Amino acid sequence: MNKAWMVWPENPAVSVLVLAVLAMLFLYAARKPMHGLIQSLGRTAMGPLRLGARWLNGAADRMAYRNRAVLLAHGRQEVETRIEREFERIGALVTRELQGYPTLQRKLLDEITRVEEDYRKCGEVPPPPPDWVEAVTAMSNVKNGNEMVMRVLEEIQRSVNSIHDKALTEYRKAYESRHRILEGFMPFWRSLDKTLGRVDRNIGSLHQSAAAVDAQMEKYEQIVAGNDKAESMLTVSAFTQFAIAALVLVVAAGGAFINFKLIALPMSEMVGAGDYITASLRTSEVAALVIILVEASMGLFLLEALRITHLFPRIANLNDRMRHRILWIALTLLVTLAGVEAALALMRDMLIADKQALLQSLATAPQPAVTDGWVGRIPTAGQMLLGFMLPFALAFIAIPLESLIHSGRTVGGVLATSLVRVAAFVLRLAGNVARHASRVLVNLYDVAIVIPLLVERLVVKVPRRAAAPDVDEAERTHA
Amino acid sequence: MKKILIALSTLLALAGCADPREHSHAVYMLIDTSGTYAQESAKAQLIVNYLLGTLQPGDSLAVARVKSRSFSEKDIIAKATFDSRPSQANAQKRAFREAIDNALRQVMPSRYTDITGAMIQGAEYLNEAGAGRKTIIVFSDMQEELDRVTVRDFPISLQNIRIVAVNVVKLGTDNVDPRRYLGRLDDWKKRVEAAGATEWRVINDLERLDTILARS
Numbered sequence: 001m002n003k004a005w006m007v008w009p010e011n012p013a014v015s016v017l018v019l020a021v022l023a024m025l026f027l028y029a030a031r032k033p034m035h036g037l038i039q040s041l042g043r044t045a046m047g048p049l050r051l052g053a054r055w056l057n058g059a060a061d062r063m064a065y066r067n068r069a070v071l072l073a074h075g076r077q078e079v080e081t082r083i084e085r086e087f088e089r090i091g092a093l094v095t096r097e098l099q100g101y102p103t104l105q106r107k108l109l110d111e112i113t114r115v116e117e118d119y120r121k122c123g124e125v126p127p128p129p130p131d132w133v134e135a136v137t138a139m140s141n142v143k144n145g146n147e148m149v150m151r152v153l154e155e156i157q158r159s160v161n162s163i164h165d166k167a168l169t170e171y172r173k174a175y176e177s178r179h180r181i182l183e184g185f186m187p188f189w190r191s192l193d194k195t196l197g198r199v200d201r202n203i204g205s206l207h208q209s210a211a212a213v214d215a216q217m218e219k220y221e222q223i224v225a226g227n228d229k230a231e232s233m234l235t236v237s238a239f240t241q242f243a244i245a246a247l248v249l250v251v252a253a254g255g256a257f258i259n260f261k262l263i264a265l266p267m268s269e270m271v272g273a274g275d276y277i278t279a280s281l282r283t284s285e286v287a288a289l290v291i292i293l294v295e296a297s298m299g300l301f302l303l304e305a306l307r308i309t310h311l312f313p314r315i316a317n318l319n320d321r322m323r324h325r326i327l328w329i330a331l332t333l334l335v336t337l338a339g340v341e342a343a344l345a346l347m348r349d350m351l352i353a354d355k356q357a358l359l360q361s362l363a364t365a366p367q368p369a370v371t372d373g374w375v376g377r378i379p380t381a382g383q384m385l386l387g388f389m390l391p392f393a394l395a396f397i398a399i400p401l402e403s404l405i406h407s408g409r410t411v412g413g414v415l416a417t418s419l420v421r422v423a424a425f426v427l428r429l430a431g432n433v434a435r436h437a438s439r440v441l442v443n444l445y446d447v448a449i450v451i452p453l454l455v456e457r458l459v460v461k462v463p464r465r466a467a468a469p470d471v472d473e474a475e476r477t478h479a
Numbered sequence: 480m481k482k483i484l485i486a487l488s489t490l491l492a493l494a495g496c497a498d499p500r501e502h503s504h505a506v507y508m509l510i511d512t513s514g515t516y517a518q519e520s521a522k523a524q525l526i527v528n529y530l531l532g533t534l535q536p537g538d539s540l541a542v543a544r545v546k547s548r549s550f551s552e553k554d555i556i557a558k559a560t561f562d563s564r565p566s567q568a569n570a571q572k573r574a575f576r577e578a579i580d581n582a583l584r585q586v587m588p589s590r591y592t593d594i595t596g597a598m599i600q601g602a603e604y605l606n607e608a609g610a611g612r613k614t615i616i617v618f619s620d621m622q623e624e625l626d627r628v629t630v631r632d633f634p635i636s637l638q639n640i641r642i643v644a645v646n647v648v649k650l651g652t653d654n655v656d657p658r659r660y661l662g663r664l665d666d667w668k669k670r671v672e673a674a675g676a677t678e679w680r681v682i683n684d685l686e687r688l689d690t691i692l693a694r695s
Contacts, residue, residue: 265565268536268563268564268565269564269565269566272536272537272563272564273535273536273537273563273564273565273568274502274503274535274536274537274538274561274563275537275563276501276502279502350566351565351566354565354566354569355565355569358531358532358569358572358573359532361573361576362528362529362531362532362572362576363528
């Protein structure tokens with residue numbers, strides 16, 4: 001053990017004591033500058049940290065303001081589009097269903113008038129009995145027993161019966177014809193009922209559309225007013241959209257992976273299996289990936305040309321003729337690529353079968369050949385079908401992709417703002433820690449020289465507060 | 480963004496220009512046909528079949544006999560660099576197997592065993608193939624026997640080559656004194672490591688052939 005520091009090497013305790021006293025005296029003498037040094041160090045650390053925290057808070061406010069503006073603008077645009085669509089729907093409905101409504105109404109009224117007239121005719125009373133009925137009555141009052149009268153009466157009865165039968169037949173015929181007329185109006189009544197029902201439904205649909213427009217208009221007004229409710233509603237909507245779009249894209253990625261597996265092996269027949277781009281990445285795998293990405297791009301252009309998505313304003317702004325050309329080109333390429341994939345899927349099956357046959361021939365014990373028949377062809381057909389269908393299914397990822405991109409702006413903005421606020425909080429916290437640490441160090445320093453301080457108090461009798469400025473006060477001034 | 484795209488394109492272009500042979504595997508198999516070991520040729524066929532089933536398109540395989548003097552291309556029974564197209568590679572493998580079957584059916588035992596000469600020949604073949612991974616499989620009892628004229632006691636170069644000794648059977652004298660067998664394997668290990676080989680491995684259990692091509 002090195003004893004060079006000992007004042008009395010034979011007595012370590014006394015040496016330590018002497019050195020402690022000396023150190024205490026030295027520290028007491030350096031107390032004021034040391035306090036100042038510690039405090040200034042604390043302030044030096046605290047100042048920039050607080051400044052940084054304040055700047056970050058300002059940046060977060062600016063980001064939040066910018067996010068809010070973008071969010072409201074985006075929401076406003078979206079609601080405008082929806083209202084526009086609702087009005088288009090209403091317009092189409094009115095044009096299609098209610099355009100000929102006045103003519104129809106007039107026709108209906110005419111027909112109803114005719115039916116009423118006919119109905120009135122149907123309700124006519126039978127003609128009154130002829131005048132000779134009174135003569136017959138007079139004859140019947142003649143006394144019985146007159147043979148001539150009896151014969152006349154019998155003749156009259158026969159004539160009356162004959163006339164009655166004739167009149168009754170004619171009357172029935174007239175009623176039959178009226179009933180036929182009425183019967184002829186039955187389909188018309190049904191059609192009338194159907195038409196009126198359709199009109200009623202259309203009116204109901206119009207009513208619903210009007211209610212939807214009202215709801216959208218209310219939303220629009222809130223967005224234009226820029227109130228917190230609208231912002232909160234749009235933010236929640238963006239987060240929901242982001243989550244849904246991400247989920248759909250994950251599912252699509254699964255589909256793309258299956259697609260990749262289908263064509264990676266047969267692609268090695270086209271570009272070679274021995275070429276590598278990196279140690280573990282074959283050229284054939286990259287080629288398969290490129291084909292899948294090209295298919296997804298074609299799907300993107302197809303949906304863009306159909307105006308389902310709006311990721312490329314240049315395509316949306318093209319005239320209809322050019323847009324249709326792009327649509328057909330994208331569709332043709334997509335169908336071609338789907339056909340290529342189906343062929344590759346078939347080739348994959350053949351390659352696997354060939355490899356299997358080779359391995360069987362290399363095996364020591366000969367294995368019996370398996371004859372699957374048509375059942376064995378099901379996987380091949382399934383692979384080909386998948387190879388053809390998956391590109392079209394992948395084409396639709398443009399829709400969730402657009403949703404993800406649009407909602408990602410809001411989600412990213414909110415997360416970035418939160419991150420900046422957290423950073424500001426951490427800086428502020430670190431500043432406070434530095435300030436309190438300097439205080440603690442000052443107090444610890446005084447604890448180390450407590451004996452000289454006690455002596456000073458006893459001897460000088462000067463109040464310490466008056467002698468030394470308050471640390472907090474000084475820091476507050478500097479902060 | 481533009482810079483990132485340019486960097487990625489350059490990287491891909493550079494990667495695409497890399498020599499594809501660096502990722503391929505070249506295997507040179509030596510079959511000892513000296514003395515009684517010639518009877519083991521059926522097992523050799525098993526190993527060749529395993530290699531044919533395992534090697535990928537773009538890989539190379541050569542099978543050569545170890546005879547009295549084996550530093551010669553004439554001792555190569557069959558050799559092939561498999562086509563990069565899997566279907567063509569399969570056809571090549573079938574033809575390779577036929578060639579090996581025919582050759583091993585007519586194998587004549589040799590008087591001496593020149594393993595060193597065969598290894599030098601194998602190293603030459605592998606270096607010419609330029610593959611990324613190079614393996615020499617020695618199907619032998621590792622008992623080298625040379626005539627008086629043949630000179631093989633000089634340092635050889637097996638830089639970046641793996642050496643795998645397969646089916647190293649015990650000789651009658653090894654059974655009397657196992658130290659001979661262990662000493663023989665130890666000598667070979669020292670010799671190939673001194674020659675710059677990346678690995679020395681002994682596989683006697685033919686059920687564990689999967690370790691032949693596996694990296695250590």
